[in-house]
Amino acid sequence: MVEKYRHLYVVVELDAGKLIPVSKEMIGEAKRLMDGFNQKYSSNEKVVAIVLGSNIKDLSKELIEFGADAVIYCDHPQLQEMRNVIYTKVICQIAINKKIGGQIEPQYAQDFKRPRYMFFAADSIGRHLSSTVLAGLNSGLASDINQLVIEDIEMSHQQKTAGKKETYEKTLEMYRPDFSGFLWTTILCLDNRNPAFKRDYHPQACSIIPGVFEPLEQDSKREGQIIEFVPRIDQRDLRVKVLSREIIESEVDFDTPRTIVSFGRGIKDDPEQNIKLIENLAKELNAEIGVTLPMSKKPYSISQMLDSKYMIPDRVIGTSGHKTSAMLYIAAGVSGAMQHVWGMKDSGFVVAINPDEDAPIKDECDVFIKGRMEDVIPLLIEEIKKQIQIVQVR
Amino acid sequence: MFNSINLQLFLLTLSEECFSNFVMGQLNVAVIIKLEPDFSEGNVSYNPDGTLNRAETKNTLGPHSAIAAHAAFFGRVMYDAKVSIGTMGPPIADLALQQAQQISDAEELHLYSDRLFAGADTLGTAEVLRVGIEKMQEKMDIVFSGHRASDGETGQTGPQTAWKLGFTFLGNVISYSVDLETRMVRAKRLISLQGSPSVIEEVEAPLPVFISIDPTYKSSYNTVSQRLAFQKYQKEATQRADNYKEYFKMFNAKELGVAESIIGLPGSPTIVYKVERVPKSTATRKAEVVNGSDLQQLQKVVGKIKEALEAMVIK
Numbered sequence: 001m002v003e004k005y006r007h008l009y010v011v012v013e014l015d016a017g018k019l020i021p022v023s024k025e026m027i028g029e030a031k032r033l034m035d036g037f038n039q040k041y042s043s044n045e046k047v048v049a050i051v052l053g054s055n056i057k058d059l060s061k062e063l064i065e066f067g068a069d070a071v072i073y074c075d076h077p078q079l080q081e082m083r084n085v086i087y088t089k090v091i092c093q094i095a096i097n098k099k100i101g102g103q104i105e106p107q108y109a110q111d112f113k114r115p116r117y118m119f120f121a122a123d124s125i126g127r128h129l130s131s132t133v134l135a136g137l138n139s140g141l142a143s144d145i146n147q148l149v150i151e152d153i154e155m156s157h158q159q160k161t162a163g164k165k166e167t168y169e170k171t172l173e174m175y176r177p178d179f180s181g182f183l184w185t186t187i188l189c190l191d192n193r194n195p196a197f198k199r200d201y202h203p204q205a206c207s208i209i210p211g212v213f214e215p216l217e218q219d220s221k222r223e224g225q226i227i228e229f230v231p232r233i234d235q236r237d238l239r240v241k242v243l244s245r246e247i248i249e250s251e252v253d254f255d256t257p258r259t260i261v262s263f264g265r266g267i268k269d270d271p272e273q274n275i276k277l278i279e280n281l282a283k284e285l286n287a288e289i290g291v292t293l294p295m296s297k298k299p300y301s302i303s304q305m306l307d308s309k310y311m312i313p314d315r316v317i318g319t320s321g322h323k324t325s326a327m328l329y330i331a332a333g334v335s336g337a338m339q340h341v342w343g344m345k346d347s348g349f350v351v352a353i354n355p356d357e358d359a360p361i362k363d364e365c366d367v368f369i370k371g372r373m374e375d376v377i378p379l380l381i382e383e384i385k386k387q388i389q390i391v392q393v394r
Numbered sequence: 395m396f397n398s399i400n401l402q403l404f405l406l407t408l409s410e411e412c413f414s415n416f417v418m419g420q421l422n423v424a425v426i427i428k429l430e431p432d433f434s435e436g437n438v439s440y441n442p443d444g445t446l447n448r449a450e451t452k453n454t455l456g457p458h459s460a461i462a463a464h465a466a467f468f469g470r471v472m473y474d475a476k477v478s479i480g481t482m483g484p485p486i487a488d489l490a491l492q493q494a495q496q497i498s499d500a501e502e503l504h505l506y507s508d509r510l511f512a513g514a515d516t517l518g519t520a521e522v523l524r525v526g527i528e529k530m531q532e533k534m535d536i537v538f539s540g541h542r543a544s545d546g547e548t549g550q551t552g553p554q555t556a557w558k559l560g561f562t563f564l565g566n567v568i569s570y571s572v573d574l575e576t577r578m579v580r581a582k583r584l585i586s587l588q589g590s591p592s593v594i595e596e597v598e599a600p601l602p603v604f605i606s607i608d609p610t611y612k613s614s615y616n617t618v619s620q621r622l623a624f625q626k627y628q629k630e631a632t633q634r635a636d637n638y639k640e641y642f643k644m645f646n647a648k649e650l651g652v653a654e655s656i657i658g659l660p661g662s663p664t665i666v667y668k669v670e671r672v673p674k675s676t677a678t679r680k681a682e683v684v685n686g687s688d689l690q691q692l693q694k695v696v697g698k699i700k701e702a703l704e705a706m707v708i709k
Contacts, residue, residue, distance in 0.1 A: 015590045022588050083597075084553070084563045124585045128565040128606070131553035135517060140663025143548040153667075159513075159659040177672065178547075186667040197655050201663035210588035240562055243580070243596040259703070285703070296609075297433040297544055298457060313609055320547075328702045338672045345678060349702035351695065353686065363677035367695050371686020379689060383696040388703065 003108055005116040005202045006101065007046045008034055009072075011091060011129065012063065013082075013121050014053055022121040023049075024066045024215035026208050029148065030119060031067035031216060037150050041170065045116065046070050046104055050094055052087060054080035057228075064224035067216045070104050074229045081242045082125055088132040090231040095137055095203065103227050115203045117172050122207035130207045140189030142206040146319060146342075147175035153188065162194040172204040177319055177339050211323045212342075252314050253288055254322040259330075262290035262317055262344070266333015266354060266373055271300040275310060277377045278332060284384045285328070290317040292340050317343035332373045336361030353377070419574050421475040422532035425466045425498060426523050426539045426555060427459035429483045429490040433544055446545075453486065455493035458540025461607050463497040465538050465570070467631070468613040470499050471623045473572055478502035478534075480526045482511055482519055485644070492638040499631035501641055502531055508646040510658045518661035520554035525652045526645065527559060535601040536572075536579065537561060541609050549606075556604030564597060566608045577601045584608050 008030050012023035030047040038044055046069035051059055053075065060071040072094055078086065094100060095114055102109025114137070120130035122144045134141040150172055156165045174187045189204035254260065261282045267274035282289050289310060296313045317324060318339040329347035333354065334340060341364050344350070352365035353376050362368045369376050431446060432438060432454040439450035455463075469475035477500040481487050484507060491503040506526050514522070527534055537559065539552030556563040570581040578600055586592045615624050634641060647654065655661065684691045 013587065015587050020587050020589060084565065088557070121588075123587050124566050125587065127549050128553045128563065131516070131550040132557040132563060134550075135520060135554040135557035138517070138663075140515065140517065141548075141550060142664060143550060155667075157665065160665065173667065178669075182672055183669055184672045185669050187664050188667045189663045190665060192660060194660070197660035199655070199660075240564070240597050240599040243598055245596075246594045247591050248594055249591065285699075294433065299433050299438065301434070328699060349698065350679065351699065352681070355686075357683065362681050362683075364679055365681045366679055367698065368681040368683045369686045369692070369695065370683055376686040376692070379686075379692050380696065383689075383693055384699070387693075387696050388700050 002111045004111055004113040004200075006108060006112060007048050007104065007115050008117040008119065009048045009050055009095065009115040009203070010068070010119040011050045011121075011126070011133075013123070013125055014051070014056065014059070017053065017056065019059060019062060020121075020210075021215070022123065022126075022208065022210035023063075025210065025213040026119045026121065027063060027067045028215040029208070029213035033148055033150060037170070040150075044105070048072060048104065048115070050074075050091060052076075052079045052082075052090060054078075060226045062218075064226075065218045065220055065222050067222070068224055070225040070227060072100060072227045072229050074231055076231060076233065078233055078238055079231075082129075083238075083240045083242070084128055084132055085240065086233065086237045087129055088136055089234070089237050090229075091129070091133050092136040093231060094229055095133070097229070100227060100229065104225065113202075116170065118203040118205035120205065120207045122209050126207050130205060134205050137203065139201045139203055139205065140187075142174040142176060142187035142189070144176050144209050144320065145174045145206040146177060146209050146212045147184075148206070149173040149175075157190075159194060159197075160190050160192055162196065164193075166193055172206070174204075174206045182337055209319050212319070254290065254317065254324045254326070258326055259285045259287035259328040260290050260317070260324055260326040260344075260347070261285065261287045261330045261332065262292065262334060263295070263332045263373075264292035264334035264340070265294060265299075266335075268300070268333075269372075269374065272302045272306065274333070274373055275302065275306050277373065281330070281332075281377050281381055281384075284381055284388070285330075287328075287330070289315065290322070290324070291315045292334055292337070293318055293320050296321075319343065331361055331365065332377065334361055335359045336364055419577065420532075421469055421473045421536070421572060421574060422478070422534050423466050423469045423475045423536045423538065424478045424480060424527050424530060424534045425459075425462050425494060425500070426527070426537065426552070427463065427479060427481045427490055427494045428456045428540070428543050429453050429481065429487040430456035430459070430544050433457075453489065455490040456540060456544050458542055458544065458607070458609060459490065459494060460497060460540075461609065461611050462538040462540040463494040464613055465567075465605070465607050465611055466498040466500070467627070468570075469536065469572070470627050471613075471615065471620060473574060476501060476532055478504065478530045478532070480504040480506065480523060480530070482506040482514075482522050482526070488638070488642060488644075491642065492635050495638055495641065496631055496635035499627045499634060501634065503638060503642040504530065505642070505644045506650060507644055510647045510654060513659045513662065514657060515662035515664045516548055516550035516554055517663060518657050518659070519551050520558050521656050521661055522650065522652055523551070523555045524558040525650050527555070529645070529650065535577075535603075537602075537604045539604070539606050541566075541607060552604070552606040556606075559602075559604060561602050561604040562599045563604050563606070564599065565606045567605045568594070568608045568611050569614075570605065572601070579603050581605065584610060
């Protein structure tokens with residue numbers, strides 16, 4: 001059988017010339033998936049890492065040690081800074097390069113057209129890069145994925161198959177949590193087999209939420225292919241100039257393990273006053289304040305000061321925000337959607353304040369204080385004042 | 395009546411102004427927006443299981459679209475830009491166009507609406523928006539989009555539209571300025587990567603560009619003349635939005651002239667295969683349930699909090 005689409009290409013990301021954690025996580029998940037794939041289909045498709053930058057050749061070995069079967073690196077001074085247009089062009093060149101396909105697997109050199117699957121990171125760089133690359137390749141992309149399965153799928157679809165039953169082999173099921181965190185949507189990227197609109201849609205691509213998958217243990221004995229790609233660079237694609245880069249200290253710090261007080265829709269009866277209560281509680285405990293994702297959508301009309309300070313994406317704890325391993329985590333008025341739980345479950349001691357004993361957060365906390373935050377927090381503050389001398393850890 | 399010398403002087407100043415306008419060049423900006431569920435309390439409705447009740451939830455201009463419209467209005471105030479707005483959606487999406495006009499003082503409102511567009515993923519949507527933007531009165535210098543929609547949350551439509559337009563894409567922009575003489579834009583971008591401190595990167599690029607606006611974007615008007623212009627155009631925006639139909643045009647697939655095979659469902663590589671409730675994870679902790687009005691019990695809780703904090707100090 002002719003195999004036009006082979007392998008899983010993973011576009012890795014760097015910061016200051018080093019692989020960022022999500023790069024290793026993507027390679028790890030890719031390896032796990034493709035090991036299963038090769039076993040299931042008695043095949044030998046590879047995990048191929050793509051790395052762009054300047055003076056980055058040495059990263060190839062590291063990528064192999066983390067699980068890549070092959071690395072395509074593109075080392076060019078103009079790729080030192082990540083700029084969308086030139087990066088998109090080069091990655092598209094790599095994806096449709098038959099010669100590289102042939103280098104990875106000589107026996108398929110004639111047939112190879114494009115990768116079967118592609119991974120990107122769902123962060124400030126990868127979200128946009130994946131979008132433009134897939135627009136360039138005219139194929140499908142699912143964003144912010146936290147689970148992946150490869151299966152043969154039998155289905156009939158009005159549009160894709162003109163209502164006929166068809167089997168889509170080796171289909172990547174891409175799971176993404178919706179904003180509420182209660183629903184999981186599975187996205188598929190499928191060729192149009194409908195005779196009216198016949199068209200191939202490959203690669204099947206997604207962006208992966210950082211921190212979700214585990215990287216493999218680094219193994220210096222692992223071997224793989226290293227392939228250099230020399231890009232065609234058009235001066236017109238270099239029109240963006242990076243003038244300066246300034247590192248900013250975030251006002252919000254969830255990384256230093258300490259105390260976090262977070263709130264969610266439970267503040268709704270009196271958002272303004274409740275946020276002030278939470279501020280007071282956080283002050284007593286020298287805690288950082290976190291929010292659930294729905295809070296960052298600014299659902300309440302509250303004073304501009306509180307709104308711009310707290311109802312922001314930077315404070316979100318969960319899959320679309322931060323992951324914390326605080327020593328003490330207090331969740332006030334947080335229902336406990338999967339989204340949020342993922343971001344706080346590694347915390348030490350967890351206290352939840354919630355009037356609803358059926359809320360999922362109950363299964364994720366050590367102490368569940370049943371009650372409205374309006375009633376509970378003032379009592380807690382009083383008690384903390386009596387029992388605890390402010391503990392300074394910073 | 396002007397006497398002839400005054401008239402000549404007047405015409406001279408007028409032509410000088412025209413001339414300088416011609417040299418400096420006009421700035422044309424477009425915004426792509428989206429009608430979305432209104433997540434504000436009182437308008438949003440959730441099912442008992444915590445999912446969004448779409449039937450009961452009202453619709454409005456998406457919050458990120460609104461920020462993009464503010465960025466376009468900044469161009470209106472600072473550079474006297476002409477603003478156009480485009481959206482793909484059902485006929486009721488004219489509401490979002492009107493809301494965005496109120497923010498941006500736009501003088502052209504486009505709604506792309508057709509059953510053929512329905513069910514499109516981001517690629518199929520981007521194609522419609524590309525054709526729509528190219529159909530606008532002026533050739534665009536900057537196109538703005540919001541960071542992501544609040545319901546779909548993919549954030550892909552903006553960059554994919556940029557790619558199809560062939561515009562330089564600048565993402566996560568928190569502020570920008572334009573040099574009308576050199577036709578260059580300068581923008582600050584906020585980049586946050588996992589495990590690294592955030593970085594503000596300043597970039598420069600020639601027009602045309604496509605800018606996706608970061609949620610933290612803020613327009614700042616510092617001088618008196620800027621604030622006066624702000625007030626003037628804000629007033630104009632209100633007047634225009636009151637009569638938004640005058641600026642409004644609706645296009646179907648045929649009127650737009652889009653190719654049927656690359657829009658709507660045929661032009662969408664991806665489908666939603668299934669939607670399921672996230673399986674309830676097995677309890678990771680066994681919670682001790684405490685009555686929130688029982689002071690004695692709360693005292694014990696604080697005792698435990700104290701222990702947790704002390705463990706922290708020793709560490």
